[in-house]
Amino acid sequence: MKIDIQGTLYEIPHIEITLLNALVYIRENINPSLKFGYNCKSGVCGSCAVRVNFxxxxxxxxxxxxxxxxEPLLRHENVAGLLVDYKKAKQxxxxxxxxxxxxxxxVMGEACxxxxxxxxDCILCSSCFSACPVLDVKQSFLGPFALTRAWRYVADVREEEKKSFIEKMQNDGIWDCTLCGECTVACPMGIxxxxxxLHLRTKSMQAGFFDPTPQPSFEDDFGFNPNF
Structure with a gap:
């Protein structure tokens, strides 16, 4: 069995093996310089996230x-091999x-x-950050996991100062998302x-905030003004 790591083919003698164990095998037996991250080996820490077949x-x-x-995660600075720098995303x-x-x-009830x-359940693996195409055109975009974390506290009944969260996500945040759903597909935790x-947009409008992006008028789209 062969796998392609960043354009280099490696042969793995095992049939039933996790990718992490395969990477360890390659480093111990074929390429000692192969760089990759891992920690818990149990799908909890998120440090072993990579891209497999895109x-x-x-x-x-x-x-x-x-x-x-x-291949390594996208939209992160590559350190070496499959290792990336998570600093920007976590900032x-x-x-x-x-x-x-x-x-x-x-008191937080059962419903909350x-x-x-x-x-x-977010493990900060940054997979959603890697999958987000908005970051290709706007590097200042807060990114999916920062916004989903914000919703976690906006929806928390114990938080009295919800408006501070809502204000911070108006620029480079919820209105810049294209709602493509790639982040949802990428999340290993099912978030x-x-x-x-979308929930944050609703809360924002309830708090008096609206999409700052200029919206095309009916006249712009169809060539006439219905109010004429």
């Missing part, structure tokens, strides 16, 4: 298939300040727990950032 995945969870093409969490700011005495439980961004 789709983001966790190498510790993926079973290697003959002919697989392996966006600090920009939007995704943590409780003003905690109330409200269910509402934000999935968002709390749906596209849906979370």
């Amino acid at each position: 789709q983001e995945t966790l190498s510790c969870q993926y079973k290697v298939q003959d002919g697989d093409k392996i 966006n969490l600090q920009k939007i300040q995704t943590w409780l700011h003003v905690r109330s005495e409200k 727990e269910e509402l934000i439980e999935k968002q709390s 749906d950032p596209k849906s979370d961004i």
Whole structure:
């Protein structure tokens, strides 16, 4: 069985093996200079995320298939081999300040727990960041996982200062998303950032914010003005 890692073919003697174990085998037996990341080996830390056949995945969870093409995550600075620098993506969490700011005495009920439980599962693997085409044209875009983390706190009944989250996501945030859904497909935890961004847009409009992008008029689209 052969796999392609950034244009170099490697032969793996094993049939049933995870991609992470295959990478370890290659480094120990074929190419000692091969660089890749991993930590927990259990799909929890997110540090082993790569692209397999043009789709983001966790190498510790993926079973290697003959002919697989392996590459590093996109839209990150490449360090070496399959290693990328996550710094820029994770700095966006600090920009939007995704943590409780003003905690109330409200008790989180079962309904609220269910509402934000999935968002709390984010492992910061940055797969959604890699999959997001908006970042090709706007590098300042906050990115899917920063926004889905923001929704986790906007939806939290214990947070009293929700408007601070909403204000921070107006520029380079929710209105720049094209709602293509690639982030949702890429997430190994089953989180749906596209849906979370739609929720954030609704909350933003309820708070008095609107899409700042100039919208085409009916006249622009169809060549006449219905109010004439």
